[in-house]
Amino acid sequence: MSESTRNKLSDMELVTQHLVQPDDLNYHNNLFGGKMLSWIDEGMAMFVMTKIRYTNIVTISMDNVVFRSPARAGDIIQIYGKIMKYGKSSVTSKTLAVTNNPQTQKISEVIESEITYVCLGENGKPFAYFRNFNPPI
C-alpha cells in the first residue's frame, strides 16, 4: 500500500466489502463503474444512517468521483468511509474503495468520491435534522 493510500485510510472505517463476480464486469473484463458507484452509494448510505441514527435520507450528490485503477473478477473490494461535515439537513461523507488481496497483502485504490445525503422529513422535503443532533465522538 502506498503512503498516500495509508494516509487516506488512516481515519476511515471499513464500511462494507464485495467480491467481484463475473456478472459485475464490463466488456473490458473490468469491474463495471456503474456497479462500483451503486456499491459505494448504498454502503455509504447505510454507514451514514447508522452514524446519524436517521434513515429517511436521499443522495443529492456524488462529487469528485475518481476511478483510480480497475478491479477484476475475484478481487475483494473494501469500501472505507468517514463523515466529513454536517450542514442543516445534509451530511457529506468521503469514501475510498480499494482492492485488498489477502494472499499478497497488496492494496490498490479503485475509486474515491464525496457523497452528500439529505435528511427528509415526513413531507419529503429537506429536514434540518442536524440542528438538534450531537454527532458521535
Ligand SMILES: CC(C)(COP(=O)(O)OP(=O)(O)OC[C@H]1O[C@@H](n2cnc3c(N)ncnc32)[C@H](O)[C@@H]1OP(=O)(O)O)[C@@H](O)C(=O)NCCC(=O)NCCS
Ligand atoms: C434531496 C432534495 C429533496 C433536495 O431538495 P432541494 O429543494 O434541492 O433542497 P435544498 O436546496 O433546500 O438543499 C437541501 C440541502 O442539500 C444541499 N445541497 C443542495 N444541492 C447540493 C449539491 N449539489 N451538492 C451537495 N449538497 C447540496 C444544500 O446545501 C442543503 O444543505 P443544508 O440543509 O445542510 O444547508 C431533492 O433535490 C431531491 O429529491 N433529489 C432527488 C434525490 C434522489 O432521488 N436521490 C437518488 C436516490 S436516493
